[in-house]
Amino acid sequence: MRTRAPEGEGESGAWRLAGQRDRWAFLLLAAFCVQIYAAPAEWIPAFVPLRLALSLSFGALGLLVLEHAGRRIPIHWDGVRGLALVSFLLWAAASHLWTLDRQVTDGWLVMVLKVAVSWLLVVNLATTPRRLAVLCLCLVAGSMVTSTGGILRYLSGEDLSQGFRTLWLGVYGDPNYLAEYLTLTVPLSVAFIARRGSPFWVRLLCIVSLLLAVTCTVLTFSRGGFLGLVAGALVWAMRERAQRTKAVVLSAALAVGVAVFAPATYWERTDTLEEFERDQSALGRVYAWHVASSVNLDHPLRGVGGGAFREAWPYYAPPEVREHPLVAHNIFLDTLGELGWVGFFLFLTFLGSATGAVFRAGSDPEIGWLARGIGASVAGFLLSNCFSGSLADAHLFVLLGLAGAAERVAAREDLLEAGSARPVMAASWGG
Numbered sequence: 001m002r003t004r005a006p007e008g009e010g011e012s013g014a015w016r017l018a019g020q021r022d023r024w025a026f027l028l029l030a031a032f033c034v035q036i037y038a039a040p041a042e043w044i045p046a047f048v049p050l051r052l053a054l055s056l057s058f059g060a061l062g063l064l065v066l067e068h069a070g071r072r073i074p075i076h077w078d079g080v081r082g083l084a085l086v087s088f089l090l091w092a093a094a095s096h097l098w099t100l101d102r103q104v105t106d107g108w109l110v111m112v113l114k115v116a117v118s119w120l121l122v123v124n125l126a127t128t129p130r131r132l133a134v135l136c137l138c139l140v141a142g143s144m145v146t147s148t149g150g151i152l153r154y155l156s157g158e159d160l161s162q163g164f165r166t167l168w169l170g171v172y173g174d175p176n177y178l179a180e181y182l183t184l185t186v187p188l189s190v191a192f193i194a195r196r197g198s199p200f201w202v203r204l205l206c207i208v209s210l211l212l213a214v215t216c217t218v219l220t221f222s223r224g225g226f227l228g229l230v231a232g233a234l235v236w237a238m239r240e241r242a243q244r245t246k247a248v249v250l251s252a253a254l255a256v257g258v259a260v261f262a263p264a265t266y267w268e269r270t271d272t273l274e275e276f277e278r279d280q281s282a283l284g285r286v287y288a289w290h291v292a293s294s295v296n297l298d299h300p301l302r303g304v305g306g307g308a309f310r311e312a313w314p315y316y317a318p319p320e321v322r323e324h325p326l327v328a329h330n331i332f333l334d335t336l337g338e339l340g341w342v343g344f345f346l347f348l349t350f351l352g353s354a355t356g357a358v359f360r361a362g363s364d365p366e367i368g369w370l371a372r373g374i375g376a377s378v379a380g381f382l383l384s385n386c387f388s389g390s391l392a393d394a395h396l397f398v399l400l401g402l403a404g405a406a407e408r409v410a411a412r413e414d415l416l417e418a419g420s421a422r423p424v425m426a427a428s429w430g431g
Contacts, residue, residue, distance in 0.1 A: 018070030025063035037142030099305020108307025122401025147212035179225025191373025224387025232380025331389030358403035
């Protein structure tokens with residue numbers, strides 16, 4: 001990859017212009033990371049026609065393409081991860097040929113392609129420790145809006161799920177998704193709080209975000225969110241060898257806070273994990289997983305088509321629930337049922353490669369502290385996705401993009417801070 005600006009005056013001008021495009025593309029990506037949590041179009045009517053998510057992501061993509069064309073360097077596809085993701089998307093598109101409902105599959109595919117763009121943007125624009133940290137902070141900051149919305153809804157007592165579970169707006173209008181997305185940010189906040197040298201304002205921001213996210217997660221009464229929260233905290237604590245005491249203290253404080261302040265009904269609902277036969281919500285998951293298993297037996301290689309799980313429900317669900325189709329409530333079984341073993345293998349290759357990448361980056365002396373936080377987020381988020389989750393999810397692709405970018409930055413590949421003539425590693429975010 002080219003890392004130095006050319007010597008000619010005309011070419012160096014084009015190089016500077018490409019650097020400006022790179023900076024603007026990164027700013028649009030950072031704004032996208034904030035807005036996937038803040039969701040302003042859901043509560044500010046004036047933002048609805050702007051279609052912020054689409055405008056920001058595709059605006060950044062256009063600038064990225066122009067920037068790389070100006071520097072005459074190819075778009076980075078992140079090796080095996082990119083190959084697996086592109087192959088998965090091609091297989092998903094091919095499922096149009098055999099799906100149970102072509103209209104549903106086409107709509108689902110458009111959604112998946114739109115959110116997959118965010119992965120490509122992250123792996124190409126998060127090229128330095130500073131940029132990696134900024135994107136993580138954007139997620140943390142944006143989640144404060146989501147958490148606050150969920151907490152205020154609970155305090156108002158209006159339109160709660162099942163009469164007691166909080167939720168918010170848009171994609172956060174389901175308590176399980178709200179909890180799942182908020183727990184993603186908890187290990188990131190903890191990583192910034194525990195890091196020596198984090199500026200005071202960064203620590204304060206992350207402490208407030210952490211408290212809000214954990215509080216809102218508790219108020220969703222989501223068992224999957226609870227398990228994801230625990231898994232993320234445990235993975236982070238176990239991998240913080242250099243700061244093991246601080247990690248244990250932070251994890252213990254988090255656990256004590258949840259134990260003391262969580263409503264009694266929170267623990268009552270969590271206890272039903274062992275008595276799912278008496279809980280309609282848990283029983284619904286059992287029915288959904290039964291359908292996914294039956295679908296896979298009939299369509300092992302190809303599945304029933306992308307996004308067509310609910311369309312398969314009447315054919316495979318037990319008679320007593322056939323008129324009430326549910327989602328799969330498990331991203332892995334959903335993929336297996338809709339895209340068969342071929343799609344499932346490609347998806348696992350993409351996930352496994354990204355997860356392995358960020359765990360390897362965790363040993364880096366400069367950005368290891370942040371990579372360990374991202375890795376813990378991946379672990380907790382994937383566990384939560386065993387109880388809910390969707391492939392048409394920007395949070396998933398942004399997180400896996402951060403995972404891949406962490407390894408690339410740690411490897412000190414020939415990466416450029418926009419407009420620089422040599423790699424810039426932004427020592428102020430090292431450590």
